[in-house]
Amino acid sequence: MMGRTPCCDEIGLKKGPWTPEEDAILVDYIQKHGHGSWRALPKLAGLNRCGKSCRLRWTNYLRPDIKRGKFTEEEEQLIINLHAVLGNKWSAIAGHLPGRTDNEIKNFWNTHLKKKLLQMGLDPVTHRPRLDHLNLLSNLQQFLAATNMVTSFTNTLDSNAALRLQSDATQLAKLQLLQNILQVLGTNPASNLELLNQLGPSSSISDTFLHEALGLNQSKLQELYKSSIGFPSHQNLSNLQTLEVPHHLQQHYMNGSSTINSCMQSRKVVDEQLDATNSSSTIPLNSLPNLVSASPQCSTVKEMENKVNPNECSNPSSTSTTFEMWGDFMCEEVNDDYWKDLIDQESNR
DNA sequence: AAGAATATCAACCGCGAAGCG
């Protein structure tokens, strides 16, 4: 295969944009004869192009069933959802959007959706919250904002209920943040350094702030970091058990709102990890289950099915994404069955 | 108004997979 001459290097074959005349010739020929062998087509049709160029022009532009115009909100959400499951399998994604081409979807992803996810603090590759320190800090702001929202809301309640709700919200915010930090510590050594730099003596993050936001002081966090690279011991994980989620809240929200529910599930995962670590101290921290989609790491659907529970891969309620962010993206009407069908279809391709 | 910067998207390129003798 190496060194094969590209088909369009043949002398005299035209490249570049197609003229309306060329389009007309190609459409006319295919309508009359079908495309048959793409390689033979240009000669038969009387086009000074290579077969590859003809195929591309036909499939991406001239095909009669192509839908033109802007992507709808529904299409946009579908692409995001499909990308979370399939990764950069543009033709597979296009197969679920009638009239759209893989090229169009790829361009749309690269120019719009990627940026949109980044702006929302999500990694467009993994669809998880970004693990770099900047994002952690931006998440902090969101957690605090959310907590403040609860504070405003609780002004309307009696003082006991208000205090309890406020405290619960803060705990959940801590938990979510902690989950993100755990991911950083466990999976991304480069970010660890950056994070530690942020947490260092010259850091803009004050001890008070860390204490308030996390219930951890700098030295405790750094200690945790040092001891958790590569071989986390159950001792350093057990340090985190100071972050208790009130039992009544677990009961109340386990079947409740997706926001709180996702936090609770995150907590559950941490708990399970702690349990597992207690029984065997060799489980690496970065084996934390994927809470959002597995996506491109699941390079094939088969692989994906082996690696992850499809529900974990697709169920919005199992995400660890910051509050409702992910929920906003997921079509509510797209249920588990949809994803099961999708995965089945892809497996059978 | 003009030039620079940025966004968009059609088309190309190279590679791996599939088909076939």
Add this chain to the structure above:
DNA sequence: TCGCTTCGCGGTTGATATTCT
């Protein structure tokens, strides 16, 4: 089974359009 051809995919490029300064 092997080697060649063809197809289709995903990443990238570059011309053009749009927005910003």
